[in-house]
Amino acid sequence: MQRKNRTSAEPSGSRNASPQHMASLLEGCGVHLTPEQRRQIWTYHQLIREHNPELNLTRIRNFTNMVLKLYADSVIPGRLIELPSPLLDIGTGPGMPGIPLKIVYPHLDVYLAESRRNRIAFLEKVCAALVADHLHVIGQSINRSFEQPMAGVISRAVGRIEDTLDRIHGCLAEDGLAIFMKGPQCDEEIQSAINRFEHGYKLLHNIPYRIPGTPHARRLVVFQRRHAPPGRIKQEAMQRFSTRRIDSEQNEIFRGLKKLLSARGIRKQNQALLSGWKQVTETLRDFPERCVGWISKADNDPPPAGAPDHMVWYQLAPLLFQAIDQFGTHAPLLLITVPPLERWEPPFGFPEGCTVMVPFQDPENVGALIRSAVAFGATQVILLAESAHPYHPKALRASGGAVLRARLLHGPALHEIPADLPIVPLSTHGKNIAQVEFPSAFGLLPGLEGPGIPEGLKAQAVSIPIEAAVESLNAAVAGAIALYVWSSIKADR
Template identity: 40%
Template sequence: MTSRKKFERLMAAGGFQLRAAQRDALWRFHEMLREADQKLNLTRIRAFEAMVEKHYIDSLLPGRYTELRSTVMDLGSGGGFPGIPLAIMHPELRFKLVEGRRLRAGFLSNVVRELELGNVEVIARKLNPTDHIPARTLVTRAFASVADTFDRVAGSIDAGGRAVLLKGPNCDEEIAEAAARHPDWVLVDDVHYLLPLSQAERRLLVYERRGARPRRLEPLRSADNPRVRAWKRLTSARGIRKEQKTLLIGDRLIRELLTQQSGRIDTVVTTDPAADYGTASVVAVSKELMHQLDPISGQGPFAVVEAPPLPAWDGALDLERPTLFVATQNPDNVGAILRSADAFGVRRVVLLEEAANPYLPRALRAAGTAPWRLELSHGPTLADLGRRGLPLIGLDVKGTPIDEWGGGEVPPGIIIGLEGPGLADLSESIERVTIPIRPEADSLNAAVAAGIALWEVTRRVHG
């Protein structure tokens, strides 16, 4: 009997008749777990039958014994238990897997992508009592004592929320401690059960939070706090590249990204302890500290947001979709150019070696949320691009008026040069185009000129 068949037989013996898609997903998860475990030490259970029962079957049993209400937070998810199996079995529910260990969180993100689990969000951070990661149901397994767990979720699970805790048989002392320390959490069910194959004893504790204290975050005040120091590093291109995160500043932009791609936001930092940003984790800081953290206005709020590394440009052009090449060094101009590209539907943007990082806070102030919608990549130097013999045009102070160039042809690629030198480093073989202006005027701002050029390109694309 193959391992896959044995897996399915054991799951059926444990009482779970899986649909084909669920069998495929759980088995692929098992394969990924075994492979990653060699490096990450994700589990102490490695015997095949024990893994099936104590990981997969045990993780699914809470859904049989009690109601799970969306959104479900798996706190301290580790190797993905119980969250991943539950998410596979309950696609109608949304899950947040909270894991503070970076490598394990990376593994969980890989699983979510591989299995295409659209109902799962991985939150790669430790949950603190002052954080706000909203959920209606908390699930944990082998995480912490009941009372310590309730300490952690103080700012995240509101009144009416539930906690479903997978425990061993000897947890009476934990229950008593939780009753003394957390009278707002009431034990509503205590299910004693046996694992179906080994007959090992288990208990499922189901709590409900009643009369929770109003959530009010105590502001951080110390510049020496590790999180504060980490946020400060996100104002430089080096820090952004290293951490793969950045700061998106301003309430409107934060809420816009929350609406469009909430999973990209790690934390919202604000001076308002009562601020509500929906599903995002919220941290309050003092006004004095915000002045140090916000490089734009000094007032916040700002969100700590994913800044994925730019893939290398593959060197190809799409003859049906113009590609924009940007060498601009001023972050404000880079941001404005990206905003225009997004507005005019020019999706492919190559940031040349000279260009400012598009995820710098100043660039995002101008770009808004456009960088997370565009197809960004990292390209060569301006000079190297010019030597490749590609059918490009370059926007310059002198050249053919862009509205007269090419007889209505759509250029495969357009280059925006540096402020000041423009396209001085670019081969003369690249044809120059210009935006006509009055002779008395010196030149247009690079971002303004790029916006006009992109409008002309879009006009030609759409006839």
Template identity: 40%
Template sequence: MHEKPSRESMRRILASCGIELSAERLALFWRFYELLARHTRALDLSRLTRFDDIVVKHFADSALVPALCTLPRPLLDIGTGAGFPGIPLKIMLPDLELVLAEPRHARVEFLELAVKELSFEGVQIYPHLVSAHSPLEARGVITRALEGADETLARVNHILPAGGRVILMKGPSADEDLGELGPQSAAHFALVDDREYTIPSTTYRRRLLVFEKTSSYRKLTYRIFTRQENTATVITSADNRRFKELKKMAGGGPVKKTGAVLVSGKKLVLETATRFPERAETLVTYDGYAETDAGMNALVAAFAGNDALVILKKALFNELDSFDTNAPLLALRVTEPPEWDGALFDGCTLLVPFQDPANVGAVIRSAAAFGAGGIVMLREAAHPFHPRSIRASGGAVLAAPLYRGPSLGELPALCARHRDSFYALDMRGEPIGAAAFPERFILLPGVEGPGIPRDLPARRVAIPMSGAVESLNAAVAASIALYAWKAAHTRRF
């Protein structure tokens, strides 16, 4: 004989199943039942229609779980349907942080209604199918008879941190699930609890499987209008003012106007944002960007938390990603180097005339490595903060002792002022190994192609070569000269 629906009969059935409820919790279960009864047929919420079946197989089955295992928080209930087990769990544990994931529109409408009618706080609804690319984060996942254990573990692996748990509410034949676990599941998860039980006062046999994540693997996917919609600036049009600013940075626009540069390359972005947090302005990524690196995911989260994350349509991002890195770009605030006063620095004062940004970046990297006292950019040189310079320098330009200097035409006067301390790299000069560099000196490599101006009265030094090639790359030649100076200086001291 089946029970007639009533609040008292619900209390009695749940009590017989080992679930004693306060008046407040009983009222919530009863209100939830009323919503189910009213909307099940129209919205296809459940195959169960009899009152006692709903109370035992939906309510009691779900409400017993907190007595069987600890529930991590936040908890993601995937394939929740009409809210099972999530809503009964929330009734039993009012402070539970819960995400109800359900892709079917009609059921999502019901979940929204139920959350409102039950006055829940700390409950979110994810109206999509949970997949290996879903932009979700949780410490625990629970599901009830959704699919095989192996499929579920693969589905949620990217969501959980190490130590996160997956709770599977299964029937008595769960041995099949365990036998079908594949190598990927075994590599990332361990079964930490396997509990067989029967719902009290029934013949309804159940089995609870609890898996703990043993690896640190995380893969987060960043999308427009999903998890980041309230914490990211979304740009979908090339006419957007902010996008136009970013495009100027990507093209090496004047630093005086932009006030910032774009840093590219995953490793360099991470290092730069960590080294110069006060100058890191914006992190730019794209719709669909997926990342498994914990450091980069933490960086994205930090920028999102500071309202400094920008998500672009992929086509727009491609216009900024000049080096095809497919990784986030960092907008970094910079200022123009100060004007050089003509005084020599300790050790080497390097004059940089190169017009190729890659050569500029490469020679600044070498100058920083060998400890040049100052690096003076001649007016003809490419800007040290050009994206190609930054990339070629491995970020060294961002902390190097840079100065703005004179033009090539002004060098004869400078050379006359520092005649005994002015060295120029010239293929026709004396071997650099014979040069005795003073404590303070100027080193001028030749411009790509033309080399050193003929009328410059500098002491000319050359890098010996075998003759197999006509010349060296300008930045390479300058780097060798810097090494020769550093090696000689080290031997002397």
């Protein structure tokens, strides 16, 4: 009878199983246990043996392999790096690596995350049997909505690194460690995670190792979080900023925001909506005095730590946010002030360098040409009467934020530009731009979309040679090429 029980507890090849043998194997791996730790690891092993036939906790059944490939492997991270606490073992399964780590490093506050009900019951039984303080079971799946603060997360599961980094978005603390126990062939997986989370995480460690007593190569990959989790940022933001919760489309603030999707609303309110995470981030950094509102979907995505305190945080109901998120970015919008534009008249002439004159009625063309003007070092930009508003959402987006960096002026209508000014008009017919000698101070004038330039300016027009199969270039593209040619000549002088 005793023989039968021993065989069912330890299969063939494991008859040397004992607490002493286990301790000896672990000592060969550099893991030295106190008597109490020996009791705990042996108790854990016995519980796995007892429940494995029913719960399929592990496919490894040989005693030596269990000690080396399960228990010793689980605690190796503690020998390679300093483990943070509290530490969340995500996808713990039968409790690895969390339970062996807790036994060997009793100072750790360890949380075991498992969603399968029968395994939750098993983990709770183990915790009770070990009589260990600060060992907890979280009976749920971990996803972005889980916000209990953790200094570290460790995973021995087979899931991809980038998927796990996404799942712990809500709980891993700023500077917290995401620790992955991976196989040796994980370079592509690491690079994919770096590419996706380059602004949120940095690769801190990439350590190759072997499980002692086995030929198995492993890799310990550790990412460190750069920023605080959204829960903490949200809590701090609620204290720092004045907030406005908006749930009705009849709300006056919402109606005002919606009007900013048109040039008329922008002119009336002297404000504009900026979208796109890169532009929003750069504007907060470089023009904080012009940032007056942070607009998010409900209380998601709070203002970042570096945002100016004078901003108001507008929290829009999802459908309301969707109505003003014109480009479907799903990222927060920035409400900025629009300064009044100085007036330019022909008698003022042009300062040294290139003045770009913009007649475009398409806001995307306006934004694109302003972007080129800033990129190639134009002195100023004059928006003619025909021009779309430079702070129209489409113009702002096309400019990549360059509208805020340009010196903008408001000018007369295209037909009011006198021919005796030093102007370089662009047309499909004219002198080859490669042969043009640009004045030291001049106005670059692309034609209006469709009609082109006025008749009175055609005599001095220059052209950009293109293949006959193409009738003309996009006006903003033609302007960008002309600016490049001018800046190249200027640089060679």
